[in-house]
Amino acid sequence: MIQISGGVTHPHGFRASGVASGIKRSLRPDLALLFTDRPAAAAGIFTTNRVRAAPVEMCAERLSHDPGRIHGAVVVSGVANALTGPAGRADQEEVTRAAAELLGVPPESLLPAATGVIGPRIPVEKVRRALPEAVRQLASDREGSSHAAHAILTTDTGPKEAATTVRLADGTRVRVGGMAKGSGMIAPAMGPLHATTLGFVTTDARVTPAGLERLLTREGDRTFNMICVDGDTSTNDTLLAFSNGAAGGPVADDDPALGTAVGQILESLARAVAKDGEGATKLLTIRVRGASDSEHARRAAKAVARSTLVKTALFGADPNVGRIACALGYSGADFAVEHLNVSLVEGARNLPLIVGGIPAPGLDNGGGQRIHAVLQRQQEVTLDVDLGAGPAAAVAWGCDLSYGYVHINAAYRT
């Protein structure tokens, strides 16, 4: 597999655009379209938050009715359209209806998504006035996807895109592309019908709606559901996949190369979201092995990623191994502390932090200083955790907690 510079328009038949409608006072782009003329199979996984935004409700409903003839997505950023009641639902329907009319497709064939402040309603008139320009700018090139990837951002510092081309078992060359946003309110917990992270994956492989849902659920669970910025599971988390079959070839539902490609695109995007966490200066990867089962491995990895004490220690490059052990201890994962080993990955080497349930020898003296220097130097820190309790493994991604995080989130809006 070759990773290619590109995004959602890398697969054949997909076009995208992004424009400024004025939802954001900054007048930065805030309205994105993703479109395929050829109807696509689509699948989605959504937040498990009980307060679900109107666009999430609508996506889930539309995918449950006719997931085989979807033409794309309409995304607004700046407002979440959550906590908006029936009026918010009507707003969202009006936005997708207006887009569908301009695009000449049925309204139910467009999937809505939104991200931003919870509470305010979508300024429907502004969006409606901007839609014709968004439709005119739809482009199948690198620029189209880049504009869309910018228009879905909120507090993100930059766009997140990924693309790849792979050859399936039968020889068909297919393309997979993706884009995502997400910086705060990030602790996705998405289920078959389940951050505010938004993610979009496109492929020109031929996949059935059911096959696409299986693939998205499995790989979404391993990637987007394993990132944590602040522990707050959003009202708007949405991960959508579209396959329009433009590459031809037989049905590729269970093709391993396609599964791997989609998984790699999702992992690349999920890591990018964690790395761009609000105020983050470092990406933290936690690899857990030796867990009694996969759920325990996941819990252990996510607890470390979520711990505010681990995150602040990481910001300070403090080799505070106790905080790691503490988070593992309350994660709910099964293990005996005397079998616990934790190390810091430095290139090809592992620097021991906890050995057999106690701090690695020398850590209190010169060793601590050395780990401090490594933590300070690395922008990507990887912890290797062996629970010593079984065969299962999992990986989670997080980031540090800095003064910048407090600044971003404590600023009075109104």
Place this chain on the structure above:
Amino acid sequence: MIQISGGVTHPHGFRASGVASGIKRSLRPDLALLFTDRPAAAAGIFTTNRVRAAPVEMCAERLSHDPGRIHGAVVVSGVANALTGPAGRADQEEVTRAAAELLGVPPESLLPAATGVIGPRIPVEKVRRALPEAVRQLASDREGSSHAAHAILTTDTGPKEAATTVRLADGTRVRVGGMAKGSGMIAPAMGPLHATTLGFVTTDARVTPAGLERLLTREGDRTFNMICVDGDTSTNDTLLAFSNGAAGGPVADDDPALGTAVGQILESLARAVAKDGEGATKLLTIRVRGASDSEHARRAAKAVARSTLVKTALFGADPNVGRIACALGYSGADFAVEHLNVSLVEGARNLPLIVGGIPAPGLDNGGGQRIHAVLQRQQEVTLDVDLGAGPAAAVAWGCDLSYGYVHINAAYRT
């Protein structure tokens, strides 16, 4: 009930002291003794963290063997004695043995507790050299309890004490006192054998060990287990209760006045811990009602207390009602968003924030400014949440997340 200025020595027969042994480089007090000549019934609830500190293990064991003849507690601050393996256990046994020898009581009759950095071992020799002075200073007056309350602190900005006198059903006057510490690594989850919050309650009422455990479990669950500073459940959380019967009178296990008094002392201490959360500028109280059951009410209240987005908004006095709804939504509590009502308590009035699942009218305009002003003025903010789903209620306590929190926790130690 009259709340009295005092602490653990308010009940008859209890003495306390606090000295500096040199565990803390700052040379602040770090060794506390609590002692009753007359053997007491004792009960404890402890952290549910799988990585349990040596003193927690020892307390649990001693209370399971002979909870009816306990003489007090030996507390060190500065080191947690967690992640220290068998050597840590031996250190802790040595410390309590040395204290017991000086006090002339069996070693098993003293309960150990510790709080501080996880990983390093207790400097046993320093502690041993300081113990004779700690024993000499044991005092039954206000000074004794105050010295002990200072010696158990870590990042706390001040001591936490409470005391009261009540008359039981049969006319006996009994006294209840308490002290606590806790500022960071606070999200207690203590069970019958289950934060680093340390809490100590003394009473001269006559209570059986079983009665004391029932009382402590019930009231500890409603108070200490409902505070959250950072969401990190410590390896060392310990809440201990001692009743020496010095007040005389019949067995008071089920006396309502005693239950109320112990509950009020615990609530007062728990609130003090939340208010003194690391870097905190505001105490946040979340009162949830209308939950389908008590567990749902507790989850909802704790999720809001734990949310870093709610905590940073509170620091900024930002009336970001969406973040409150978001936390309630992922809490796991059952409710329908259209029945959700949230208000901010201002004296005898409730200022509406969310009404029937949407932001209160006017909140986006002048109303938001008004709430902002109230939030900015109040050092104690109370949210009233009605889930509209049932009859159950719960209260949780938390604090805001400030630049100070990051500063305290990102400083490189070594």
